Amino acid sequence: MSETQTPPAAEGRKIPAPAVTIESKPFWDAASEGKFLIKRCNACGEAHWYPRALCPFCFSDDTVWEESPGEGVIYTYSVMHRSPTGPYAIGYVTLNEGPAMMTNFVDCDLSKLEIGQKVKLKFQPTEGGPPVPVFSPV
Amino acid sequence: MSIKGKAYIMGAYEHPLRDAPNKSTPQLHAECAKGALEDAGLTKDDIDGYFCAGDAPGFGALSMVDYMGLRNVRHTDSTETGGSSYIVHVGHAAQAIAEGKCKVALITLAGRPRQNKFGFGGGAKPGQLSDGPPEAGFENIYGGSTHNTYGMCAMRHMYEYGTTSEQLAWIKVAASHHAQWNENAFLKDVVTVEQVVNSRLIADPLHLLDCCVVTDGGGALIVTSPEIAKSLNRPKVKVIGAGESPKGPQGGRSLDLTHSAAVWSGPPAFAEAGVTPADIKYASIYDSFTITVLMQLEDLGFCEKGQGGKFVADGNLISGVGKLPFNTDGGGLCNNHPTNRGGITKVIEAVRQLRGEAHPKVQVPNCDLAIAHGTGGSLGVRHGAGTVILERE
Numbered sequence: 415m416s417e418t419q420t421p422p423a424a425e426g427r428k429i430p431a432p433a434v435t436i437e438s439k440p441f442w443d444a445a446s447e448g449k450f451l452i453k454r455c456n457a458c459g460e461a462h463w464y465p466r467a468l469c470p471f472c473f474s475d476d477t478v479w480e481e482s483p484g485e486g487v488i489y490t491y492s493v494m495h496r497s498p499t500g501p502y503a504i505g506y507v508t509l510n511e512g513p514a515m516m517t518n519f520v521d522c523d524l525s526k527l528e529i530g531q532k533v534k535l536k537f538q539p540t541e542g543g544p545p546v547p548v549f550s551p552v
Numbered sequence: 553m554s555i556k557g558k559a560y561i562m563g564a565y566e567h568p569l570r571d572a573p574n575k576s577t578p579q580l581h582a583e584c585a586k587g588a589l590e591d592a593g594l595t596k597d598d599i600d601g602y603f604c605a606g607d608a609p610g611f612g613a614l615s616m617v618d619y620m621g622l623r624n625v626r627h628t629d630s631t632e633t634g635g636s637s638y639i640v641h642v643g644h645a646a647q648a649i650a651e652g653k654c655k656v657a658l659i660t661l662a663g664r665p666r667q668n669k670f671g672f673g674g675g676a677k678p679g680q681l682s683d684g685p686p687e688a689g690f691e692n693i694y695g696g697s698t699h700n701t702y703g704m705c706a707m708r709h710m711y712e713y714g715t716t717s718e719q720l721a722w723i724k725v726a727a728s729h730h731a732q733w734n735e736n737a738f739l740k741d742v743v744t745v746e747q748v749v750n751s752r753l754i755a756d757p758l759h760l761l762d763c764c765v766v767t768d769g770g771g772a773l774i775v776t777s778p779e780i781a782k783s784l785n786r787p788k789v790k791v792i793g794a795g796e797s798p799k800g801p802q803g804g805r806s807l808d809l810t811h812s813a814a815v816w817s818g819p820p821a822f823a824e825a826g827v828t829p830a831d832i833k834y835a836s837i838y839d840s841f842t843i844t845v846l847m848q849l850e851d852l853g854f855c856e857k858g859q860g861g862k863f864v865a866d867g868n869l870i871s872g873v874g875k876l877p878f879n880t881d882g883g884g885l886c887n888n889h890p891t892n893r894g895g896i897t898k899v900i901e902a903v904r905q906l907r908g909e910a911h912p913k914v915q916v917p918n919c920d921l922a923i924a925h926g927t928g929g930s931l932g933v934r935h936g937a938g939t940v941i942l943e944r945e
Binding site (some may be wrong): 427430432433434435436438439442446460462463464465466467468469470471473475481489490491492493494495496497502504505506508509512513514515516517518529540546 | 573574575576578580581583586589595596618619620621647681682683684686687688690692693694695696697699700701703704705706707708711752753754755756758798802803804805807820864922933
């Protein structure tokens, strides 16, 4: 369990517990151990996000979990100012494995975020659920 | 037009499980789809029509189309009539095929009531398993709202094409010029580019005045056969083309937030109508945010991709001033966005224009051809586009 003591991402914006399904449970179990998993298809070789039982590219049901270092670049972002708990940044990261994923950017100067910036994953605690993947500039 | 002889059922599959504790509901839908496709000897890229009812978790068909990676869907139908839905869907699929709206329709049903300890709908209590929309756990945690998911599109559009906040502001300025004549408009004051870009930031790079209004209210439409239309004492507005499409991240590969599903809903609508964007006299364009308008204008072909900023600048959308009068009621940006769904008001103002019943200050002279186009859901995540081309007869 890597229940890190990192302060909440958005200066007080609490991240709700993610909705865990029977299909996504292995991802969240791994997240609770500090491991970031993505899904890859054995049939076409492609990695995808969010993880699915059937490959969204070729529809094969031969998909497998793969640990990822969680590195990539910012595809886009938006700093949300209309927030009672202070500004926070939502965005998409293009992982080095290929797929893009929605996330938050944390522990950084939100006014200095840039598209194309290299980022690295960390896990953020949630309200009573497994930690969720967020990113910080490298 | 009759459906008789126009459509065939060529694939069918019943899932073998009767107790499915280890599969999610979306997974069961996908496995059923895969089974029916294999039975038919088709692949998922052949599917261009998707039909589902309330058992499919998510926002209509949007979650399931995205989950299954159905990239070529150009017709969706989530008619809900309980257990009979799928029989109704066969009839609707035959209609759609007969009309050329799709060629290969997929109908799915799946669920797991035996696992009713799981909440349906995605809201999970900590420690409990959910069985809602498949994307929920990976997206709903990040504080996404309509504002910041559209903000992400604007940010990327600016990065790729050099679009500016001032250009986006012109869209609001044009809407406000129209709203000043609408006595029911929620916001009637004419605003300037400076006022828009100096209004407070809501979600980077969108300012307060880049956002539509929040209003109560509603609207309704009556669509009739030609015979009934002829019998009524009102100007006739003919529907001459329609197109639709969903779009989502679809596995995260080649994510492109600078275009909307209008790139797929527009061309079939124009083709069916036998007209081009250059022929359009008036455009109702969904304006949840200024960026929504800009992207849709590009995607519908009113200008080249990336040139939307230049196209909307300098009052080009203002009736009587620019080349493409848009949202002459003041649109969602100034007039009305009833219950956060602006599609119906887009059609209503197009009808007013085609009847010659818009406000005289904004009425387009000889307005005989109009478009109404909308985006529902979120441009920055998954959304559905609808386009109709309307003609005065």
